[in-house]
Amino acid sequence: MPDQTTDPAAGGEAFVATLVEFGRQLRDEEVPVGPGDVLTYCAAVAELVPSDLLDVYWAGRATLVGRYEQIPVYDRVFRRFFLSYDEDPGPDRPFGVRTRAEARSVLQVPETEPGTGEEQEEREAELGLVASDAATLKGKAFRACSDEELAALRRIMRTIRLAPPRRRSRRSVADPKGRRPDLRRTVRETMRALGDPPRLPRRGRRLRLRPLILLLDVSGSMADYSRNLLQFAYSTGRAAARVEVFCFGTRLTRITRELRHRKPDEALERAAAAVADWDGGTRIGESLHAFVRDWARRGLSRGGIVVICSDGLDRGDPAVLAGAMARLSRLSHRIVWLNPHRPGGPDGGRYRPSTLGMTAAEPYVDRLLSAQDLRSLEEFAAVLPGLR
Numbered sequence: 001m002p003d004q005t006t007d008p009a010a011g012g013e014a015f016v017a018t019l020v021e022f023g024r025q026l027r028d029e030e031v032p033v034g035p036g037d038v039l040t041y042c043a044a045v046a047e048l049v050p051s052d053l054l055d056v057y058w059a060g061r062a063t064l065v066g067r068y069e070q071i072p073v074y075d076r077v078f079r080r081f082f083l084s085y086d087e088d089p090g091p092d093r094p095f096g097v098r099t100r101a102e103a104r105s106v107l108q109v110p111e112t113e114p115g116t117g118e119e120q121e122e123r124e125a126e127l128g129l130v131a132s133d134a135a136t137l138k139g140k141a142f143r144a145c146s147d148e149e150l151a152a153l154r155r156i157m158r159t160i161r162l163a164p165p166r167r168r169s170r171r172s173v174a175d176p177k178g179r180r181p182d183l184r185r186t187v188r189e190t191m192r193a194l195g196d197p198p199r200l201p202r203r204g205r206r207l208r209l210r211p212l213i214l215l216l217d218v219s220g221s222m223a224d225y226s227r228n229l230l231q232f233a234y235s236t237g238r239a240a241a242r243v244e245v246f247c248f249g250t251r252l253t254r255i256t257r258e259l260r261h262r263k264p265d266e267a268l269e270r271a272a273a274a275v276a277d278w279d280g281g282t283r284i285g286e287s288l289h290a291f292v293r294d295w296a297r298r299g300l301s302r303g304g305i306v307v308i309c310s311d312g313l314d315r316g317d318p319a320v321l322a323g324a325m326a327r328l329s330r331l332s333h334r335i336v337w338l339n340p341h342r343p344g345g346p347d348g349g350r351y352r353p354s355t356l357g358m359t360a361a362e363p364y365v366d367r368l369l370s371a372q373d374l375r376s377l378e379e380f381a382a383v384l385p386g387l388r
Contacts, residue, residue, distance in 0.1 A: 015050065016042055022081050026064060029073050033064050049264070052158060053082060138374040142340070143224035153374055154231045158264060160377065162236050163385045164212045164305060167333075168205035175204030210333060211242045211304030215291065218275055219249040219282035221313045225340045225371065226278075227268075229309045232377055234259050234267055244300060248287035249277035252294075284314040284357055285321030292327045301332040305387055307380075309338040309371055314357030321357055325364035334387045335364060338371035338380060 023038040041063045048055035057078055065074050137145070137153055145153065174182060185201035214233045218226040230247075237243040237259050247253045253275045261267035272278060288308075295301070306328060314321055329335055339358065342351045351368070353359045362368065367383065370376035 019045065022060070022077070023064065025077050025081055026074065029077055031064070031070050031073055031077075032066070037064050049158075049262070054159070056082070138378070141372045142228050143372075150228065154228065154264075157228070157231050157374060157377070158235050160232065160235045160381055162212070162381050164209045165385055165388050166207040167210050167303060167388075169208045171206045172203040173206045175202055178202035178204030180204075209242065211244070211301070212236065213301050213304055213306045213332075214243065214245045215288070215306065215308045215310075216245065216247045217249070217282065217284070217308075217310035218247045218278050219313070220279045221282060221311055222309075222340070223279050225309075225311075229338075229371065230268055230271060231264070234264055234271075242304075244295075245271075246291060246295075247271070247275045247278075248284070248291075249275070249280045250283045250287075251277055252287045252290040253277075254295075281315055282310075282313055283316040284310060284312070284361075285316040285318070285324055288324035288328060289320060292324055292331065296328060296331045301328070303333050305334050305336060305384070306332045307336045307338060308361075310357075311339055311341050312353065312355040312358030312361065314355070314360075318356050318360040322360040322364075325361045329364040334366045336367045336369065336380070336384075336387070337361065337365045338369050338376075340370070340372045342368060342370045342372075 019042050020038055023033045023041065026033045041060055044059040044063050045056055048059055050056065060078065061071070061074060065071060137149055137156070140149065142150065142153070172178070172180070174185070180203050182201035182203045186197060189197035189199075189201060214236065216226065216229050216233060218230075222229075233243075233245045237245065237256070243256070244254070245256050245259055247255055255271040255274050258270040258274050259267050261270060325335070337358075341354070353362055367387070369380050369383065371380070
């Protein structure tokens with residue numbers, strides 16, 4: 001990608017010049033992009049999040065592309081201009097989770113300004129770039145990161161787009177590989193073909209995304225992780241079709257509405273202000289019991305994936321936690337527990353719960369994964385579509 005900033009407030013003319021240059025390259029590929037189209041593109045990106053590569057993509061897709069056959073050309077030019085590669089990752093997901101995370105790390109890490117060696121070293125130290133590229137940051141535990149590294153991780157985290165598993169609904173849609181014949185379309189095709197339809201239309205079950213419910217532990221023992229998990233929840237809400245987010249410490253708080261704000265920083269500030277027991281005590285059992293009583297029993301978690309992000313340090317009665325988990329397992333499709341103390345990778349298979357709360361909850365957990373670094377969250381994003 002060209003060496004211009006993607007923040008219009010900070011870059012100004014350089015930011016606009018980047019978008020203008022992108023429009024010029026589209027014209028070189030015979031996509032009819034005029035000056036008015038480029039102005040509309042710049043105005044659209046300014047209303048979105050310019051540092052979000054996905055927003056930049058769809059803003060251009062909506063304002064610069066006028067015909068369906070121009071989409072492959074637009075995708076090819078966008079990959080070459082913003083991602084610096086030409087290969088096609090596939091028609092289903094043109095920008096996968098890993099690809100977008102790497103792109104964000106390139107877009108968000110600012111370049112050092114020219115100067116003397118000492119000035120450049122001081123500049124790199126201020127930006128937190130000394131021996132900390134994107135790959136290193138992904139494998140570094142949240143609690144061991146500096147403030148600058150955490151800020152870079154959160155910017156990368158905004159690109160994560162989760163794909164919840166799908167379920168077959170009772171409604172049917174046209175499907176060439178469906179099991180049932182489509183009688184209405186068969187009659188129409190027969191009348192259109194004067195008694196000899198060319199093929200037998202079929203119908204299949206419509207696939208719908210399963211609901212995703214996130215329960216985030218924001219107690220004092222999770223202070224090193226709660227802010228990053230909240231950023232992860234915000235990114236999740238922008239990706240999945242139906243996402244509900246709750247925080248709990250000593251009581252349960254629903255923050256779904258606060259996280260719907262377009263600007264990430266303001267959304268996180270509103271969510272943090274809504275939680276009265278942030279960095280307080282921990283009563284996981286009572287909080288889950290409140291969720292089951294007030295929300296899950298009303299159908300919120302029916303057929304959904306419940307993700308609990310907690311270290312399992314519960315000061316309440318373990319019997320209450322076990323009872324709430326048992327009822328929650330009956331009311332939901334799958335339960336995933338993200339524990340920051342569980343090692344990621346191959347070592348996680350040898351993990352054994354060391355807290356009384358985790359011991360009580362583990363029999364009702366379908367998948368126990370790590371949440372200690374960004375690579376662990378990417379692992380969860382890869383596992384999620386397979387929870388059928």
